[in-house]
Amino acid sequence: MINVENVSMRFFITQDKIQSLKEYAIKFLTRQIKYQEFWALKDISFEVNKGEVVGIIGRNGAGKSTLLKVISGILRPTIGSSVCKGNIVPMLELGSGFDHDLTGRENIFLNGAILGYTKKFLEDKYEEILEFSELGRFIEVPLRNYSSGMLMRLAFSIATVVNPEILIVDEILAVGDANFQEKSKARMLELMSGGTTVLFVSHNLEEIRSMCNTVIWLDSGLIKMIGDAKEVCNAYSI
Amino acid sequence: MNINLKQGCLLIMSAYIVISSSFYFIAKEQLAYSLVSKEMSTSEQLLPLGEIVEGMTVVQPFILNADNLESISLYTATYDRMNVGQLTVQIIDLSAKLVLREKDFDLTSIPNSGLLKFNLENPIQDVNGKMLAIKLTSNGEKGNAVTVWQKNNLSQGQALLINGYETDKILCFSLIGRSVSWVGQYYFYVALLVGFILGIYLWHLILAEKKGRICLGLRVIDAFTKYRFLLSQLITRDFKTKYRRSVLGILWSFLNPLLTMTVQYVVFSTLFKTDISNFPVYLLIGIVFFSFFLESTSMSLMSIVGNANLITKVYMPKYIYPVSRVLSSSINFLLSMIPLLIVVIFTKTPFTLAYLLLPFIIVCLVAFCIGMGMLLSSAMVYFRDTQFIWSVLSMLWMYSTPIFYPVSIIPEKFILLYKINPLYHFIDFSRVVIMQGVSPEPQAYVICASYALIMLVIGGLIFNATQNGFVMHI
Known part of the structure; x- marks a missing residue:
């Protein structure tokens, strides 16, 4: 399903980001351009089979989010390749495609299109999204008048309306008030247990232990350990 | 609306036939003939030639690389007054010494610092490469005559002749003619050829889809x-x-x-x-x-x-x-x-x-x-x-x-x-x-x-x- 082969990701870090031609020219002439190479991922290889739930753990800056971005196609690896078969729904950050001048209804279609849903699908699932988000009549109000809880509820409802073949999650999203948190968590668990291939990053070891088959432990860009969930979690928590 | 590839290709093909044939009817004339014009540029300094009075002849030779000549324009001036008389514009064939077209303009109708247009109702045919000339004469008198603008002959064109003597000036004039264009003659074949290539490509697409290429x-x-x-x-x-x-x-x-x-x-x-x-x-x-x-x-x-x-x-x-x-x-x-x-x-x-x-x-x-x-x-x-x-x-x-x-x-x-x-x-x-x-x-x-x-x-x-x-x- 997902095949990651020898993926390495290099970033160039300059002391200050050169954003203008003048700066570039000056720095170039005075030979001040010093790139520092930074390898966010180093030679990562693994395979995920259909229906597997894979957890990714590691400290901040270990390369977890970079890995998810490489797999979802946002970043292209410097070396190596990552191949996914099936439609991916990346839930890296919810609601990034929202336009705050449009109404909730218009945003369902806009954001849905950005996530790659078809028009027919969105028309069929519109009622479901509306119901799940509990927005009611606010759906016809421009997004700039929404509270942040309402925004997150709408975003979550749009993102999870599909049953994707591959789900990529950066931290389990529990949004809104206690009631909605309960509901959203239940929805996430439902998605994960429904035969979907899941890749998810979490700092909550309990969650990882209870849900994952396999866990990958990343440490400064390298795979430190990969294997059975319990073993890796035990090793990590020491 | 969902259409499959085959229907889409048929749609494109029929659209091509409709467009290419209707285009022929819209642009028939422009396809058959191409306009050839020799524009004057008025950006350089213009000088008045002086009053064109009785007995004076102004001759401007020119060569137009076109099949026919349809109109000429002169840049005239009246000294901002009402003049009485006539300006005769002739187009002559210099080698055969023949007057091809002639028209008398009433001096009152001549624009002051404007274009005087001489449209030939019956265009002169076969002008390609021939040495023709514009000849201007008038029956105006001093203080009651018009003039035309001229400029320095920088581009080494045919020089302006006044009373038969060559000057270092050139007249401000423009010419419009037409040439038979090959596009019109071969349009049918070209359209057919393009249609054929398009058809083959669409066929190739359909085949590729079938075979999963x-x-x-x-x-x-x-x-x-x-x-x-x-x-x-x-x-x-x-x-x-x-x-x-x-x-x-x-x-x-x-x-x-x-x-x-x-x-x-x-x-x-x-x-x-x-x-x-x-x-x-x-x-x-x-x-x-x-x-x-x-x-x-x-x-x-x-x-x-x-x-x-x-x-x-x-x-x-x-x-x-x-x-x-x-x-x-x-x-x-x-x-x-x-x-x-x-x-x-x-x-x-x-x-x-x-x-x-x-x-x-x-x-x-x-x-x-x-x-x-x-x-x-x-x-x-x-x-x-x-x-x-x-x-x-x-x-x-x-x-x-x-x-x-x-x-x-x-x-x-x-x-x-x-x-x-x-x-x-x-x-x-x-x-x-x-x-x-x-x-x-x-x-x-x-x-x-x-x-x-x-x-x-x-x-x-x-x-x-x-x-x-x-x-x-x-």
């Missing part, structure tokens, strides 16, 4: 069907948010070009006298076309940088961003055609079938803008200076495009600069269609289409080569 054409069709919904959503988003919270809303799409035209019309028709006929339409065509170019390029310039939060979080093909921006401003462009239409009706410019040719130039312009937008948006990611450079550059571009001034005021040494300006060709094309109601010359189609294609390819290649680095730089 992947080729460029199929990939394009696939991407289009896959991202059509996203594209339409982004376009409606841009369009809806553009005028949101403004009182007049979409009306601004009509009002903006109209108001700009009014301002420029007032400025340029009072401060700078121009002798362009039908100036409002001339001006509005320039404004509508150029402001579309400006709007779409400056919007797509920001398309990658402005959507940074989306690009780093969701995967979709990056060309969607500049393309959707250009397409959403082309809706605006189409809306601004409505005030243009109103002005056309208002100024009683006649409607002709040639208006059906406008979609061609619109498609060319949109393709050109997409190419430009791709180039600018990827440049913007790496160098934020692009936006400032572009604002200066686009202003320069605007002034060097004949939007509110005629092409004839351009000095001869800069004419090449105009010939390589794509916007000039696009605007000129639509002016010929709308103001003259005829199809432009066949080569105008080739020029416009190739500019659009070249820009699209350059923009696409640069965008494609740089797009993988976008995420790191925004």
Whole structure:
């Protein structure tokens, strides 16, 4: 399903980001351009089979989010390749495609299109999204008048309306008030247990232990350990 | 509406047949003959020749490389007074010493510092390469005669003869003739050939789909069907948010070009006298076309940088961003055609079938803008200076495009600069269609289409080569 082969990701870090031609020219002439190479991922290889739930753990800056971005196609690896078969729904950050001048209804279609849903699908699932988000009549109000809880509820409802073949999650999203948190968590668990291939990053070891088959432990860009969930979690928590 | 590939190919094929045959009927005359004109440039210093009085002969030899000669124009002056008498204009064949055409003009009808047009109702045939001449005589007396403008013979053309003596001057005149064009003769075969190639390619696509092969054409069709919904959503988003919270809303799409035209019309028709006929339409065509170019390029310039939060979080093909921006401003462009239409009706410019040719130039312009937008948006990611450079550059571009001034005021040494300006060709094309109601010359189609294609390819290649680095730089 997902095949990651020898993926390495290099970033160039300059002391200050050169954003203008003048700066570039000056720095170039005075030979001040010093790139520092930074390898966010180093030679990562693994395979995920259909229906597997894979957890990714590691400290901040270990390369977890970079890995998810490489797999979802946002970043292209410097070396190596990552191949996914099936439609991916990346839930890296919810609601990034929202336009705050449009109404909730218009945003369902806009954001849905950005996530790659078809028009027919969105028309069929519109009622479901509306119901799940509990927005009611606010759906016809421009997004700039929404509270942040309402925004997150709408975003979550749009993102999870599909049953994707591959789900990529950066931290389990529990949004809104206690009631909605309960509901959203239940929805996430439902998605994960429904035969979907899941890749998810979490700092909550309990969650990882209870849900994952396999866990990958990343440490400064390298795979430190990969294997059975319990073993890796035990090793990590020491 | 879902159609499969086979139906789509049939649709394209029948559209091609309809378009190519109806095009022949619209542009029949321009296909068969191409206009040859020898324009005078009035940018250099003009000198009056002196009163043309009785007994004086002014002879200007010329050679026109065309099959026939249809009209000549002279730049005349009357010393700002009413003169009585006649000016005789003859066209003579210098080698055979024959008077080919002759016309007497009443001196009262001669414009002061204006063009005197001599249209030959019966064009002179077979003029190609022949040494002809314009001969001017008059029965005016001193203090009661007209003159013509001349200039220094810098370009080493045929010198002006006064009373048989050669001078170092040349007359200010222009000629219009026609040549039989090969395009008209072979149009049928060319259209057939292109249709044949198109048919073979479509057949190839259908076969490739059947066998599951992947080729460029199929990939394009696939991407289009896959991202059509996203594209339409982004376009409606841009369009809806553009005028949101403004009182007049979409009306601004009509009002903006109209108001700009009014301002420029007032400025340029009072401060700078121009002798362009039908100036409002001339001006509005320039404004509508150029402001579309400006709007779409400056919007797509920001398309990658402005959507940074989306690009780093969701995967979709990056060309969607500049393309959707250009397409959403082309809706605006189409809306601004409505005030243009109103002005056309208002100024009683006649409607002709040639208006059906406008979609061609619109498609060319949109393709050109997409190419430009791709180039600018990827440049913007790496160098934020692009936006400032572009604002200066686009202003320069605007002034060097004949939007509110005629092409004839351009000095001869800069004419090449105009010939390589794509916007000039696009605007000129639509002016010929709308103001003259005829199809432009066949080569105008080739020029416009190739500019659009070249820009699209350059923009696409640069965008494609740089797009993988976008995420790191925004």
